[in-house]
Amino acid sequence: MAEFLAALGPDAAEEVTYLLDNVPFAIWETLYSTVLATLLAYLIGLPLGVLLVVGEEGGVLPLPRPVMTVLNVVVNLLRSVPFLILMVVVFPLSRLLLGTSIGTKATVVPLFIAAFPFVARLVEASIREMDRGVIEAAESMGCSPLQIITKVILPECVPSLLTGFATAFVTILSYGAMSGAIGGGGLGAMALNRGYTRHQNIVLWGAVILLVILVQIFQTIGTRTSVRMDRRINKQSRRKGRQQAKGKIDRDKRVPPGAM
Amino acid sequence: MIELRGLCKTFPGERGPFIALDHVDITVNDGDIYGVIGMSGAGKSTLVRCINLLERPSEGKVLIDGADMTALSPKELREKRRSISMIFQQFNLLMQRTCLKNICFPMEIAGVPREKAKKRALELLELVGLPDKADAYPAQLSGGQKQRIAIARALASDPKVLLCDEATSALDPTTTRSILRLIRDINQRLGITVIIITHEMAVVEEICSHVAILDHGKVMETGSVEEVFSNPKTEAGRRLVYPDGVIPEQLQTARVVRIAFNGGTAYHPLIASLAIDCGVKVNILGADTKNINGQAFGTMLIGLPENDAEAAKAVAYIKSQPNVTMEEVHDYHG
Ligand SMILES: Nc1ncnc2c1ncn2[C@@H]1O[C@H](COP(=O)(O)OP(=O)(O)OP(=O)(O)O)[C@@H](O)[C@H]1O
Ligand SMILES: [Mg+2]
Secondary structure, eight states, X not given: OHHHHHHHOTTHHHHHHHHHHHHHHHHHHHHHHHHHHHHHHHHHHHHHHHHHHHTSTTSSSOOOHHHHHHHHHHHHHHHHSXXXXXXXXXXXXXXXXXXXXXXXXXXXXXXXXXXXXXXXXXXXXXXXXXXXXXXXXXXXXXXXXXXXXXXXXHHHHHHHHHHHHHHHHHHHHHHHHHGGGGTOOHHHHIIIIIIITTTOHHHHHHHHHHHHHHHHHHHHHHHHHHHHHOTTSOHHHHHHHHHHHHHTGGGGGGSOTTOO | OEEEEEEEEEEOOTTSOEEEEEEEEEEEOTTOEEEEEEOTTSSHHHHHHXXXXXXXXXXXXXXXXXXXXXXXXXXXXXXXXXXXXXXXXTOOOXXXXXXXXXXXXXXXXXXXXXXXXXXXXXXXXHHTTOGGGTTOOGGGSOHHHHHHXXXXXXXXXXXXXXXXXSTTTTSOHHHHHHHHHHHHHHHHHHOOEEEEEESOHHHHHHHOSEEEEEETTEEEEEEEHHHHHHSOOSXXXXXXXXXXXXXXXXXXXXXXXEEEEEEESOHHHHHHHHHHHHOOOOEEEEEEEXXXXXXXXXXXXXXXXXXXXXXXXXHHHXXXXXXXXXXXXXSTTO
């Protein structure tokens, strides 16, 4: 073992110790900033994404055209600024809001600002996929625009919104890793500041591998949950339904002739 | 009573405005099953969507029990829509809700207490013949079952009017019949006025009491189904009522009857047995029938023999057949 470590570099043993000592806290910092930034991004991005669809001309809740133009321009503008630059620009704001512009907490602000327009577009895409006919049916029943949004559009889009959520989470996680470059914390900072700058390859690769594993875990959870929640393709409940149908053939006799 | 008065709908198009509805006048009395039939693109969907104002008419009035729908405020309109339910070709059920929750939906938005809504929804499931599907999701149902759930949902708000836009067009003929039977049942039991949009003659023939023929946004003919179908007065009417390929000028026969097959015996045996059982030979002038699972659907035009006694025998025989309706065509030559 010692020989193997020695072969990796002169400071291999030290690097491994560093990695083991600091990884738990780095993971915690990464998750904490990612979760917080994602939640904040959805707080703004979800309603914004909904508005981008329902506010259109001919939508459920048409908004004045200038309002829609402004919303779209803001979203596009924020999305076109590279994240590193956005972070630098947002520093003063972080200082204003949190009293500090370094550390994990401070990176949440630029992460949130970079992520909410992205989230808005993800939500927008999910809602656009939705079948227009269902909204029309709800309108024909006398639903108000707010009822259509809360009782029809959002619940019907849950599986697709969840898929989007997983994408957003993973993207924010990898953006957060970049923040290590300018004073953030977490696994990204570890890889950059320790691993890359000091040529500690074990730390560098250790942190990167952990990031990859985290992404895999969250993406898998997200996709699985989305599929499990989707009542359109729920194989398990379909199988269950079929079993029930088999067990209860005599029940069918209650169905009047002509009913399928 | 539903009255459409001078109803026009114009859509803006790239090559100038497109007139989808052109001064439509229709009166539907309470308790009627009113069919609107026309070719694809005739404006049928636009017409029915104007009734509950999913589409706002460019001109004209939609009067329901004398009150003009176009004059209502958005809130009043939403209130009014609860008494005008609609079912669709694509069912438009909420896919993430169970059937029971789908049926509860209209009551939920109207603020009916949850327990009461659930009780009513279970009754409606029973009414449409699917009591065991309460907890199933729409994706687990067949097309016909989905439409039954949609009908139950449409009835949940105790409507006075049921609008059906091609409600059976996605279904096979047998299922179509069972859905139509359900709609007729609802019309008779609950006294709900029904407006049926379709491009299929068989649907109108099966359940409608009155019919309007729509062509290029204009109403060509209206009246009772018997009146209109036995004696179509316009080119559009004839095109719908008579099977393809019949050229009126070729017909020299004195009496012509139109037979509609609604899923009974296939038509060849009928004509054959007419010859064997009654010794009457008839002349097939045109036919547009489909044979599905051994059942015939569609229409056929036949010429009766000149001999009055033989003709009467043939008429009596045809009338005695199950699942066959027959009308004498007067004035066939137009
Ligand atoms: N929103 C719209 N904008 C522009 N044109 C429209 C719109 N809706 C309908 N139309 C046009 O109006 C005409 C009538 O359409 P409609 O859907 O009412 O026909 P339909 O009789 O229901 O046909 P189908 O049997 O195919 O459903 C069509 O030519 C269609 O292209
Ligand atoms: Mg249509």
